Amino acid sequence: MEINLISDTVTKPSPEMLQAMFTAKVGDDVFKQDPTVNDFEQKVAELFSMEAAMFFPSGTMANQTAIKLNTNPGDQIICDKWSHIHLYEAGGASFNSGVNFNLLDGNRGMITAEQVKNGINDPEFYHAPLSKMVSIENTTNKGGGACYEIGTLKEIKKVCQEHNLKYHLDGARLWNAMIAKKQHPKQFGELFDTISVCFSKGLGAPIGSVLISDAQTIKRALRIRKMFGGNLRQSGYLAAAGLYALQNNISRLEEDHRRAKELGALLETLPWVSKVEPVETNIVIFSVLPHIEDKAVIEKLSQKNIAISAMAKGTLRMVTHLDYKEVMHDYVKEALEKLAF
Numbered sequence: 001m002e003i004n005l006i007s008d009t010v011t012k013p014s015p016e017m018l019q020a021m022f023t024a025k026v027g028d029d030v031f032k033q034d035p036t037v038n039d040f041e042q043k044v045a046e047l048f049s050m051e052a053a054m055f056f057p058s059g060t061m062a063n064q065t066a067i068k069l070n071t072n073p074g075d076q077i078i079c080d081k082w083s084h085i086h087l088y089e090a091g092g093a094s095f096n097s098g099v100n101f102n103l104l105d106g107n108r109g110m111i112t113a114e115q116v117k118n119g120i121n122d123p124e125f126y127h128a129p130l131s132k133m134v135s136i137e138n139t140t141n142k143g144g145g146a147c148y149e150i151g152t153l154k155e156i157k158k159v160c161q162e163h164n165l166k167y168h169l170d171g172a173r174l175w176n177a178m179i180a181k182k183q184h185p186k187q188f189g190e191l192f193d194t195i196s197v198c199f200s201k202g203l204g205a206p207i208g209s210v211l212i213s214d215a216q217t218i219k220r221a222l223r224i225r226k227m228f229g230g231n232l233r234q235s236g237y238l239a240a241a242g243l244y245a246l247q248n249n250i251s252r253l254e255e256d257h258r259r260a261k262e263l264g265a266l267l268e269t270l271p272w273v274s275k276v277e278p279v280e281t282n283i284v285i286f287s288v289l290p291h292i293e294d295k296a297v298i299e300k301l302s303q304k305n306i307a308i309s310a311m312a313k314g315t316l317r318m319v320t321h322l323d324y325k326e327v328m329h330d331y332v333k334e335a336l337e338k339l340a341f
């Protein structure tokens, strides 16, 4: 039994999802003639009560397109210091859009309206870059799957409105947040200018993200996606996986969250673990005692066919997902309990 807890992106499509992909009706999406992509985009837009949506091959490209749509070169994005758009998109924001960041020191990847307000540059002070966009990550990746209260997001929205700032949501794992906090997509649709969501993480699709916004913005996104090389042809085969995931794989995220919480609770009891970050969704981040190398933990678990990853020196991460089943969970718990240093 091979158990991979490195990320929720490691899942493989189930036979049912593959069947949906095999039997998808397709056409050339560059001519907007792929019925499955069109249906998928419309369904996602409706779910969020927003006007339009666009299919992307990756969350990175969807985020990068949102940045391009919402800014001009030289502008500044306000976001948390751990944001994926800053840390893990290969400097794309500066390369693609010529923008820079004001990085806020948030709590587990989450920022507040007060911090945003204090981070806005005076538009009259022409020496400073123009603050143009606020980007939120929900759930937070490096922040360990933490998720926002809607109230906090509304407070930030108010600041954005008062200061004429665009409001973007990197919702790669928004599905997890909505399940954990019992929220509805419409609550996000009414707040944000642009939202990116991923189907290739907790929802188990092999590929695919969607950018959601108003019709005019999505029309502009078509040219940007083309420029980024993301306009695909018979992409209905991929959109079919997203549609399948939308219909079948959302409510079960609860299972991933339960297992992650159980892992977190178990780690708390182990003598070699110094700290476990709060587990809200499917990400478990924990630290080991100073004399223990994170590499040693990874190695010992790998000898038992369990793969986990290091986040920083002495800090490790496990992510639960669709392909992590109960029998694996029992095995991992036992393996962790038996681990000795």
Ligand SMILES: Cc1ncc(COP(=O)(O)O)c(C=O)c1O
Pocket (backbone or CB within 6 Å): 057, 058, 059, 060, 061, 063, 084, 085, 137, 139, 140, 141, 170, 172, 173, 198, 200, 209
């Ligand atoms: C928060 C967040 N945003 C965006 C992305 C990018 O998604 P992709 O890997 O599909 O480009 C990821 C990927 O892990 C992520 O965690």
